[in-house]
Amino acid sequence: MSDYLALDTGTLPERLSGIEAVASRVGPDPATWSVKEVGDGNLNLVFIVEGPSGTVIVKQALPYVRLVGDSWPLPLTRAFFEYHALTRQAARDPGRVPEVFHFDEDQALIVMEYLSPHAILRGRLIAGQKTEGLGEALGRFCARTAFRGSDLSMKTPEKKADTALFLGNVELCDITESLVFTDPYFQAEMNNHNPHLDALVTELRGEVALKTEAQHMLAKFANNAETLCHGDLHTGSVMCTDAETRVIDPEFGFYGPMGFDIGMLIANFLMAYLSQPAHRGDELDAYQEWILSVVDETWTSFASEFSTLWEAERTGILYPATLFEDQNHSASGALSDKLRDIWADALGFCGIEQHRRTLSLAHNADFESIEDAETRGKLEARNLRLGAYLLMNRTTIADTSELLDIARSFNRKDAP
Amino acid sequence: MSDYLALDTGTLPERLSGIEAVASRVGPDPATWSVKEVGDGNLNLVFIVEGPSGTVIVKQALPYVRLVGDSWPLPLTRAFFEYHALTRQAARDPGRVPEVFHFDEDQALIVMEYLSPHAILRGRLIAGQKTEGLGEALGRFCARTAFRGSDLSMKTPEKKADTALFLGNVELCDITESLVFTDPYFQAEMNNHNPHLDALVTELRGEVALKTEAQHMLAKFANNAETLCHGDLHTGSVMCTDAETRVIDPEFGFYGPMGFDIGMLIANFLMAYLSQPAHRGDELDAYQEWILSVVDETWTSFASEFSTLWEAERTGILYPATLFEDQNHSASGALSDKLRDIWADALGFCGIEQHRRTLSLAHNADFESIEDAETRGKLEARNLRLGAYLLMNRTTIADTSELLDIARSFNRKDAP
Numbered sequence: 001m002s003d004y005l006a007l008d009t010g011t012l013p014e015r016l017s018g019i020e021a022v023a024s025r026v027g028p029d030p031a032t033w034s035v036k037e038v039g040d041g042n043l044n045l046v047f048i049v050e051g052p053s054g055t056v057i058v059k060q061a062l063p064y065v066r067l068v069g070d071s072w073p074l075p076l077t078r079a080f081f082e083y084h085a086l087t088r089q090a091a092r093d094p095g096r097v098p099e100v101f102h103f104d105e106d107q108a109l110i111v112m113e114y115l116s117p118h119a120i121l122r123g124r125l126i127a128g129q130k131t132e133g134l135g136e137a138l139g140r141f142c143a144r145t146a147f148r149g150s151d152l153s154m155k156t157p158e159k160k161a162d163t164a165l166f167l168g169n170v171e172l173c174d175i176t177e178s179l180v181f182t183d184p185y186f187q188a189e190m191n192n193h194n195p196h197l198d199a200l201v202t203e204l205r206g207e208v209a210l211k212t213e214a215q216h217m218l219a220k221f222a223n224n225a226e227t228l229c230h231g232d233l234h235t236g237s238v239m240c241t242d243a244e245t246r247v248i249d250p251e252f253g254f255y256g257p258m259g260f261d262i263g264m265l266i267a268n269f270l271m272a273y274l275s276q277p278a279h280r281g282d283e284l285d286a287y288q289e290w291i292l293s294v295v296d297e298t299w300t301s302f303a304s305e306f307s308t309l310w311e312a313e314r315t316g317i318l319y320p321a322t323l324f325e326d327q328n329h330s331a332s333g334a335l336s337d338k339l340r341d342i343w344a345d346a347l348g349f350c351g352i353e354q355h356r357r358t359l360s361l362a363h364n365a366d367f368e369s370i371e372d373a374e375t376r377g378k379l380e381a382r383n384l385r386l387g388a389y390l391l392m393n394r395t396t397i398a399d400t401s402e403l404l405d406i407a408r409s410f411n412r413k414d415a416p
Numbered sequence: 417m418s419d420y421l422a423l424d425t426g427t428l429p430e431r432l433s434g435i436e437a438v439a440s441r442v443g444p445d446p447a448t449w450s451v452k453e454v455g456d457g458n459l460n461l462v463f464i465v466e467g468p469s470g471t472v473i474v475k476q477a478l479p480y481v482r483l484v485g486d487s488w489p490l491p492l493t494r495a496f497f498e499y500h501a502l503t504r505q506a507a508r509d510p511g512r513v514p515e516v517f518h519f520d521e522d523q524a525l526i527v528m529e530y531l532s533p534h535a536i537l538r539g540r541l542i543a544g545q546k547t548e549g550l551g552e553a554l555g556r557f558c559a560r561t562a563f564r565g566s567d568l569s570m571k572t573p574e575k576k577a578d579t580a581l582f583l584g585n586v587e588l589c590d591i592t593e594s595l596v597f598t599d600p601y602f603q604a605e606m607n608n609h610n611p612h613l614d615a616l617v618t619e620l621r622g623e624v625a626l627k628t629e630a631q632h633m634l635a636k637f638a639n640n641a642e643t644l645c646h647g648d649l650h651t652g653s654v655m656c657t658d659a660e661t662r663v664i665d666p667e668f669g670f671y672g673p674m675g676f677d678i679g680m681l682i683a684n685f686l687m688a689y690l691s692q693p694a695h696r697g698d699e700l701d702a703y704q705e706w707i708l709s710v711v712d713e714t715w716t717s718f719a720s721e722f723s724t725l726w727e728a729e730r731t732g733i734l735y736p737a738t739l740f741e742d743q744n745h746s747a748s749g750a751l752s753d754k755l756r757d758i759w760a761d762a763l764g765f766c767g768i769e770q771h772r773r774t775l776s777l778a779h780n781a782d783f784e785s786i787e788d789a790e791t792r793g794k795l796e797a798r799n800l801r802l803g804a805y806l807l808m809n810r811t812t813i814a815d816t817s818e819l820l821d822i823a824r825s826f827n828r829k830d831a832p
Contacts (some may be wrong), residue, residue: 157594160583163580164581164583164584167577170572170577173576174572174573182733185739188745205743208740208743208746211745212749217737219567222572222734223567224641225639225640225641226639301583317594317634318631319628320598323600323601324624329627330624333628334628334631
């Protein structure tokens, strides 16, 4: 990687000139390209490159965390893992992730499809916008990537080799292991939280059973390599129009529990839900209920697609058809068990994601954009309490209907 | 591996001549060595090389399964995984595995410590011999390798890299995935069982819940990379004298569930126990109870050593001391949860190992050495029923005391 060079709008055209996959999409003459830097994420450089033939996105990893600076180095290899995750996701759920046009491993650079007029889902939720088929698309994406990246579907030598490949994504997993699963639960150096939460934070950090359950979930994250997870599937990793949903940014990709992505996603919908009282006026109730309907739709779509694939594509070593057909048995009991376990895991990961977005380093705009700290604190407190409830009761919450009722009860004006 | 050549007693001295680590232990002049082939296992060549200075074992992998012949190819890399498992086990539980003197990756050959007068534990159990401290040593070995090979102890980059390395042991894992977890539960091609068991086998293969639970355990085996397991820890992989216990043959090494090794071990003790009525006369009851005491000792030793390491060596990412000390909390609740989960997993793997040794390709001498098929069938039936009971009830069997009572009830003369 000795010739790696972080690009800027001036050096980008030369770097990509002569690459047919780029030229054919943007235009053959780099002098005619217009380049804009638009990266507002935590980690990388992102450019929009527009030319006479079209527009592409260029995403380049920096050797450090953009949010923090070069005091926090982060390896360029994350572009390699993002590229490999994108190609696998494209194969497993065609059309849902941006098409990759070009990958340069040394430059840690991916040229990919420009999504327009899509906007980041988180901002759309804060603004009260709806997307048709949102939950259906995301649930199906989670189901297809979960199923098709697992020993339910893949040949075991390929599954093991791919798991080994992604075990190289050490530093990005380390971020999740620390910032998501551990830091929220003690006074870690990089933490920050709203001072109005001090008493509640002390209370939560005093609950040894809560910390124990969070660590049980970390053990699953770190060890249970069921499938290739997106690894960072919050509402900032989803781009939408009113009618279309796309998934981006899988650089945290790793083989982990099937409930991880969908749990993180549900957490981010619940945080959008709980923060709405600070963003909406008249339409509050209706829009909050729409968000809850997306949660319901996400899980329903997941369970439905997973069940379809279970019947149609179970070609791996797990629950092989021969074993059950031998006696004209169905493996539907095993499917129910599996969905039950994924659901419980998802609720556990959900609760932890709710905590870390309020207590650890990286907060989310749903709450952060609420200027009044006291109002924000009141809503964040509901979020912390709901997260704790879901983590602690994950194996006994029967279905989304029960989950939504629980969410509503934590959203009541007279909630503690 | 182009220059690989399977050795015989004639070619071995030349192959090892000039290797200092061998010469210093056997003697400098290969002409003075006496070489005997002694391999009676399923997979490899094993030689005893004796010289004026001492004796060593030479183990060489064959490119096929020795038991079956060259119609079943098996990669030479298993020697590589055995070597790496042996060095890790030696570091994690010093003195318990044979010392490695020399490893030749191209020749798939390991020169190691000659254990004498040790004999294979399975034969000793069939013969009614006792070993002092047997359960204590094996439980401690399982605890130390489980704990020290996990995210409880290792730095996560090393843990992930080592997990990735062992994910290359595809073919040997495939043997376990097929022959242990799946074949017993349907009419697989390589199966064989005692015709006296036909009715019971049909009954068991008709239990869809049983097959489902076996597959749930396979999912854990294939995905949940908690620690480096021995992978084949039956009583044929243990060598003993009356006072000493050593563990050999970890070529099936892989990162998997902490309960796998100890569960397989308990299964093999229970099979020794159930087969005793065909081997013992007057001393039957006393010797059977001694075997059960070894089961008790094995788990007690495991739990005790694991708990000691939990307090003294928890240096990994899981359940970090800082998280609990922050509030003067203890992580002892988490330890109890962990031991409970390992115990339940162990009982599940135990039941499956009992089944596969009666129904799949590789049976064990405890039963196979019983000449009368009807007598053998009666004892094997107890074993199948006990295995099913343990697999189905693994989460509700409280402790070894309850396990031993269950084993005794399946051993009754009037048992079905």
